Amino acid sequence: MVTLETFRGQTPAWCPGCGNFAILKAFKDVMVELQLEPHQITVVSGIGQAAKLPHYTRCNTFNGLHGRALPVATGIRLANHAMPVIVTTGDGDCYGEGGNHLMAAIRRNINVKLFVHDNQIYGLTKGQPSPTTGEGTVAKNAPFGVISGQFNPMALAVALDCGFAARGFAADTAHLEVVMKEAMNHTGFALIDILQPCVTFNKVNTYEWYRKRVYHIEPDYNPEDRMAAFSKSLEWGDRIPIGVIYRNNRPAFEERVPMLAAGPLVHQAFDSSRIEGTLQEFF
């Protein structure tokens, strides 16, 4: 039996009160609910506070480079598509340094679950603006405030026809768990942008700030309607929708790679006798 205890890891090095704790809790709860064992899942992460998550639970782990979790996850899935692969990442990691991989992963529709701990700031490096930092926010390295437009991951997802795109809120853990489960059960790429208060560096987007604004997307909302989804994705300000914003039924990448039809590559035996025949082509 898989229990919460099964997923006990190192003591987190996060600040007390950090929104990441709730996300970690949700993650473990979902794994328990899905009765996945630690060795049956792989968590890939980059660098940042969020990216430390796999160390704070038990799972196969590839904690790689800042911004580069998605290509690693893609490689893992192509080598072993029987292995559920989850990426835990930050807004800087995924929308900043790793932006190009995000676009590619969405387009591939690789069956990877992407959980972005979006604290709208670079936490681990002490408070620089991230792509989701609001315009005008002042930081040590931006004394006149952020000029770049705030990145909207949901709008991007809809624009690139992302298989599954949702928003969660760390402090609404029950709701987050529902969304996470949906993502896990979705076949194909799934992005969850998780609003995550950073109690140390983000003095704007606090628990209160989010609590006042977030609302559960209406039950009659149809996430398969792309225009509606685009409209929903643009809601940000006084009201911030959480829940599944967009989804479609694009087949997952792995299903379309002919070589994977015979099962995971890693379990396909290598037949070295073929090479003799290939050599003949050069005669």
Next chain:
Amino acid sequence: MVTLETFRGQTPAWCPGCGNFAILKAFKDVMVELQLEPHQITVVSGIGQAAKLPHYTRCNTFNGLHGRALPVATGIRLANHAMPVIVTTGDGDCYGEGGNHLMAAIRRNINVKLFVHDNQIYGLTKGQPSPTTGEGTVAKNAPFGVISGQFNPMALAVALDCGFAARGFAADTAHLEVVMKEAMNHTGFALIDILQPCVTFNKVNTYEWYRKRVYHIEPDYNPEDRMAAFSKSLEWGDRIPIGVIYRNNRPAFEERVPMLAAGPLVHQAFDSSRIEGTLQEFF
């Protein structure tokens, strides 16, 4: 007087019949019409067939790395925002290798004009799929056809609230010139995705293929309506709209950098006497 002759450059190394010739022609025509002299503009490019354009005209030129034209252009604009800066690039260069810079440039709204010669293929490296290559297209390195979803630059632009986003068609040069002029006159970032037949490697998206499909966006279309723009951006298939798909009035990045208010950095004299005072802060 600036004439077409003023912009004569090296003989192009493009294939006869390549769509790039018409784009080069449009480019020169527009410069002549705007009466810009070669030394008054800078063209930045990456690597690819499109990226060779500046050599085939006369202008200040920074022909840099594959995928990296936009950051170079951004640096140039920040150092000298009196200099119009144009980026000529390809679909692989800009939407593939350079994807992260495209998103950042749109968000910055840096006043750079981005002309993407979109031939839906990697030309210079002999025919690999690019992000805009249609799903299912077979290539030497993709014998089972492209699996990734086709990249939609217009949808991305609308999603990221791009200052100006338009589509042109190489063979409809008159229309392209109008769009180019609008882009040049727009204050802020301007993206033109230019449909460009590659007669050598792209046997699908030919002149005929495009000609049958492109149509001029209706005169009563309002490119400032973001929802309409998103809807328009999704049109692709039997009918492909060309013209300005989206525009807004976000102030350009350069206008919001306080240090640039006194004029281009490159013309601001350096006053070395200040350093004495700064040293004092350490006593």
Next chain:
Amino acid sequence: MDYSIKIGGEAGQGIQTIGDALCRVFVRSGYHVFSHQDYESRIRGGHNFYQIRLSNKPISASRNRIDIIVALDRESINRHEHELTTNGMIIHDASALRFNGEGAAFLDIPFEKLAFEHGGDKIMANTVATGAVLGMLGMESGHLMELIAGTFRHKGDDVVQANKIAANAGHQYAKQHCDRCAFAAAVNEVEKRMLIGGVESIALGALASGCRFYSAYPMTPSTGIMNFLASKENEYGVVVEQAEDEIAAINMALGASYAGVRAMTGTSGGGFALMVEGLSLAGMTETPVVIAMGQRPGPATGFPTRTEQGDLAFLISAGHGEFPRVIFAPGSPGEAFYLTNKAFDIAEKYQIPVFILFDTYLADSQWTFDSFDLGRVRNIDYRLRGDAFKKLPDYKRHAFTETGISPLAVPGDAGHVVVVDSDEHDEEGHIVEDAATRTRMVEKRLLMKRPLIKAEIAPPELYGDQEASVVLTGWGSTYGVMKEAVDELAKSTSIAMLHFSEVFPLPNLEPFDYAAFLRKAMLSICMEHNATGQFSRLLRAETGFEFDALIHRYDGRPFTVEELIGEINGHLGNI
């Protein structure tokens, strides 16, 4: 018998089709063949050539003097006429070129007209030209007929027939009209040999090693590896994925390798520059990966389609921090095959990144071989997987061991988790901050493995006089031309070649003390296709030995045998 043929023309004129067909026919006729190519970074126009040498003895480089020039444009005549041997011939289609070469060396063969009249379409002019060359050489057209049948089979019988007729027309025409043709390539005892180029050999080596995953971003001269592997995707169950950029390419390969399959990526200098952080990640996580790195002249975009050996120093130290790596630089397609296999073996055995460092010249040159010896191919699965993994009571990915090599397990195969981390970590793979663990991990990852890896490196090949007073040293793709130069010079000089194809780390001085051998020489020369002498500097850093003379070339072109001999002769005076 030793002839050189050059096909020159614009990009897009079909030089490669003619060249490939001729090479194949020569090999099937029993000759040894060497070919290399020279082309610009454009798709149409410009000036390209394809040079073929055929001989009844083994050959491994190009020569300066050309016996037959097939000129598809005027430029080819202007540029190459002076390279003609005394009895050499230039064939051209005077009406297509609007130029009729004057003098005995010129033969006008109306390729287009013959193609139109005999094949029915002037599009077959190149087939006519191919037939014509065979005719000039007095060779039969049988092998060409077979080849045509194979090449055009998928286009239907009509096309095959038309091409055969066109080829025969060229063949006949040349035979009848080339009075001066004294080429005697007609008869050779037919042995079965293979003809193969550098990129195909690397790809083949990967397949033979059980490579199952190749992620790359297109870049000359590495793209051929991707294309070849893609053509075998289904047959070998190898997944070839075009990455969004080179950063993704190496990170995908690391992901696939972590997940338990043999993985590879390929690129050229500029693309590799983007992989450097990923290389360091391979070092830290001890993830096996093979990287095919095709050099071309830099810096930056440089000469995209030409050759150089300018990235050795870069590869030796690429990546932040310190970690072991191996660099192989094959001297021939044959070596490329075996060393790619060795790369996979070493990479997995020591859990490190291993490079195949080639260059455009090797990528594009074709050599003949009797065959590749599959008995030399090593296929050991060093991974802990399946039941073996399941049975373990306990598992730590980075366990301290006597060798520094920790068990490399396949995640998912057992109840244990496999944890790797780009931060400094403990035996389990979790982040640490303490000094003691760090020190032990550096020892494990780097210092303990280093001597073991070095012991795997084969000594350089010593060829020629074992007591040589002149030693010509080189590495990588210059093997063939060095060997031929030494053969030639050996007639009058005590000379040997010392060739390194396993270049980093340098092999141990036991059993063969190459430094001592070099010190004994009266004249030691190091030749490299770069401007700063990267290999000679490496040798000095490792052994203290300094060469007497250096030959550097950095114009993007490979040496012909004569050119290299000329350079060496310039130094011989100094003994």
Next chain:
Amino acid sequence: MDYSIKIGGEAGQGIQTIGDALCRVFVRSGYHVFSHQDYESRIRGGHNFYQIRLSNKPISASRNRIDIIVALDRESINRHEHELTTNGMIIHDASALRFNGEGAAFLDIPFEKLAFEHGGDKIMANTVATGAVLGMLGMESGHLMELIAGTFRHKGDDVVQANKIAANAGHQYAKQHCDRCAFAAAVNEVEKRMLIGGVESIALGALASGCRFYSAYPMTPSTGIMNFLASKENEYGVVVEQAEDEIAAINMALGASYAGVRAMTGTSGGGFALMVEGLSLAGMTETPVVIAMGQRPGPATGFPTRTEQGDLAFLISAGHGEFPRVIFAPGSPGEAFYLTNKAFDIAEKYQIPVFILFDTYLADSQWTFDSFDLGRVRNIDYRLRGDAFKKLPDYKRHAFTETGISPLAVPGDAGHVVVVDSDEHDEEGHIVEDAATRTRMVEKRLLMKRPLIKAEIAPPELYGDQEASVVLTGWGSTYGVMKEAVDELAKSTSIAMLHFSEVFPLPNLEPFDYAAFLRKAMLSICMEHNATGQFSRLLRAETGFEFDALIHRYDGRPFTVEELIGEINGHLGNI
């Protein structure tokens, strides 16, 4: 007089605030100060410390033994108690720590209580602690009062007053309760000195050189440069832009430099790995750029907040293809200032990339200096701009010249166009394919400039016995500790320090033949904070000289004076 103070606690407890305040007060009181820090890659918790040494003589490194430990948590006591000198003291707030240290070395100062009672809020506990340390040292609190006034001015008078009261409470308490306190730091002749750390010095050097553009992506230990420059953005008219990634950072800097302003970027190893392609582009386009490269232990993410000298070899050969570069590795904040200025000068003069290679240790250490000599700052505008450019009849960006240095013009300033290209190009900057131009461009760009650049490199600093039998060699941030070790050992040994802060290319052997000097020594030692001896390998590659002994440390921690002496003593036995 020579005291060491260590403030230990968790991240987020305010160690840095206390440390910075103490350092500043010590300096204003006329002492020489050296400080360094040790912290983990986390924002709260864990164990960090800040170590300060103060003396009435110049000092440049930390010592092993601590006189006063300010323990903000239990862990600080557990870890550092053994470092205490015989009369050393540990101060702690027993009730906050829920631990009351036993023995004469412990002094319980109720920081929180005093803060609450006197200042009105226990948030000022750190101010109390700061005051307490001064009290223990018998120093007056005047300078601290000034500092508080300055630091809290923007928070209003009330806050200033409260903090002053709290500080005085700590000061008084310590004076009254520390019976054992025999520290005699009370009086010193007050000289005005500055206190500055490595990153600020680099930033200051950039400002003093007229740097107008800095693009970077945050990464420890380089982020401080960006923060400091950002704080001066408006005053100096310098634009600081956070790039989307490091690739963008270097390409933006190249764009700005091309457009005519002095530009810089900064990063650490992993970020620099992503800049390597851009570096090569700088080489090809001959675009000046300064890169501040802060080393931390690798590979990959490694130890993000600790120190190492592991990236020298990487920088020397980073980038595909061959092009010149210069690497400076300052030994102190002072050198960091001057060498950053020299970097801008050389970069623009020769149109090349120049590195400031520092490390976390140098970044975070603070030194005292009399001042920086602005007379030594060089500010020559090498660019062709405005009227000078306009007057030219003709302009070619990459014109062949006698020196290889072509005129570097500012685009837009004249009717001429400025063309640069990452492909091989002609004098105007346009793409070429021919061998002859390539050869001349390599000569121009690389071979001709190389000796000129090398002549700019200053010889190493020889310190100590000019006829030394033991020579301790090092580079970069180890300068201070080496110097102190040599001072100490000179009492009993004939020893000298040879320190390189201009590390690549190595300086000419004229006028100072350092290789000969090393050869003369009975024992030559090279010390480096890495595992493979990157500098010693460089020296061997360039001069053939091989060191007798190597001292390598790679646990992420810097040497204290005693630790280094211990290592050296281990080798002295071998003379």
